[in-house]
Amino acid sequence: MEIPLIDFDEAVKKLTNTSYPHQNFYIAMYSSWLGGITLNPNLMLIPIDDHMVHRGDGVFEVFKCINGNIYQLDAHFKRLKNSLNKLQLTPPYPLEKIKQIVIKTVKVSGQKNCVIRLYISRGPGDFSPKPEKSIGPQLYVVITKLVPLEERKRTIGCSLKISRVPSKGPFFAAIKSCNYLQNVLMELECTQLGVDYVVNTTEQGKIGEGPTENFALITKDKRFLTPSFDHILKGTTILRAIHFAKEMVKVGLLKGVTSCNLYVEDFKKAEEILVFGTTIDVLPITTFEGNLVGNGKPGKFYKLFFEKFIEDQTKNKEVLTPVL
Ligand SMILES: Cc1ncc(COP(=O)(O)O)c(C=O)c1O
Secondary structure (H helix, E strand, C coil), rough: CCCCCCCCHHHHHHHHCCCCHHHHHHEEECCCCCCEECCCCCCCCCCCCHHHCCCCEEEEEEEEEEEEEEEECHHHHHHHHHHHHCCCCCCCCCHHHHHHHHHHHHHHHHCCCEEEEEEECCCCCCCCCCCHHHHCCEEEEEEEECCCCCHHHCCEEEEEEECCCCCCCCHHHHCECCHHHHHHHHHHHHHHHCCCCEECCCCCEECCCCCCEEEEEEEECCEEECCCCCCCCCCHHHHHHHHHHHHHHCCCCCCCEECCCHHHHHHHHHHHHEEEEEECEEEEEEEEEEECCCCCCCCCCHHHHHHHHHHHHHHHHHHHCCCC
């Protein structure tokens, strides 16, 4: 077999001539490795010896910009700080400077509505798992277009089944690390089972989380229940929903808000099941394990929570960071 030896010019030619449809969604990337922002998707690359590539040694956050305002930037940075601390990973710049880089990269992208993907890696150097072999941590911020959600997920609702993929355990579940194999296997499971979402459970049967989502339920007696956060990632969206739910208690729409151990039976008895995440905000689950949830239609509380998110993202200066 003949394998060509590629020189520098040929490599650059090959790289600049490569194109595939997904790249239409990649708008801008800040790379500390390149020392700036590129708008060319072919240059949105990471060195193979970055420990984030060969060991998953890095952390990430995904957040969005709506009508020129980044939603819940501080909440995402709070979780980022927590992930960094747990991995004993010092970012290449102070977090305040990283925030400014994020804002600048969105600005340069020219997008008012987009997804922001932020990665802090252990950095390049050596192929061992040893963090001390890296020459220094790196920052990558990628701006991609918002992919529109399938309308039927809001109008008809989504399906949910229990996952067979083992959960991560309390320590690793709390880190938004670039080591997401369980989550990947859960996505695969969704496709194989033909459902929109799966939710994992602990060895004790406690309901956990989805591949990149959190779940909550509304009981028949109007209580908002979420799984306790000791074995799942603290989603910025569900935390916001808890805030909204507390407001609903004050006006008498809900009777209570609790984070507690929830089991499959609790989900089976629910009046409504809701799924939360940054890109979806909130969606209704209308079938669980093949059975209808409530009357099988998106419920009243789904609509109330969705309205709250829309209002938050259009009007609430406390959770919006303007880019321009
Ligand atoms: C494992 C996991 N759980 C829950 C979530 C939801 O978090 P957020 O609401 O901040 O998007 C995510 C987000 O990506 C996730 O990766």
